[in-house]
Amino acid sequence: MEVSYGPMLPLMLFGFWVFARRYSAAQVTMFVLPIGGTVLSTLILYGSARFRCTIELFLLIFAAVAVTELIARVRSSAFRRGLQLRDKMFGEHCPARPA
Numbered sequence: 001m002e003v004s005y006g007p008m009l010p011l012m013l014f015g016f017w018v019f020a021r022r023y024s025a026a027q028v029t030m031f032v033l034p035i036g037g038t039v040l041s042t043l044i045l046y047g048s049a050r051f052r053c054t055i056e057l058f059l060l061i062f063a064a065v066a067v068t069e070l071i072a073r074v075r076s077s078a079f080r081r082g083l084q085l086r087d088k089m090f091g092e093h094c095p096a097r098p099a
Contacts, residue, residue, distance in 0.1 A: 005052075005059065012059050015066030031058050 005012070020028050035055045042051045 008063050011063040011066040015062030015064065018069045019062060019065050034058060
């Protein structure tokens, strides 16, 4: 039974976008060249799911980058909402507010 990467494709693409914005071109190239080489050889020679094994690690790294970025964004927005709620409830008289 073969598992499809279709459900993870949006995470992989978003992770690649985040990775490309965060790191230098040389570091991104180190990840893109093996993926591009595998895709190119699969298209030219013979397409099979087993050729995907060589790039699965890179694709899963991009998905992991996306998950960590999404978690960081959710935590950041929750933290900001918490500060806004604190300011709304206590105003300028909040004891935890830094001076």
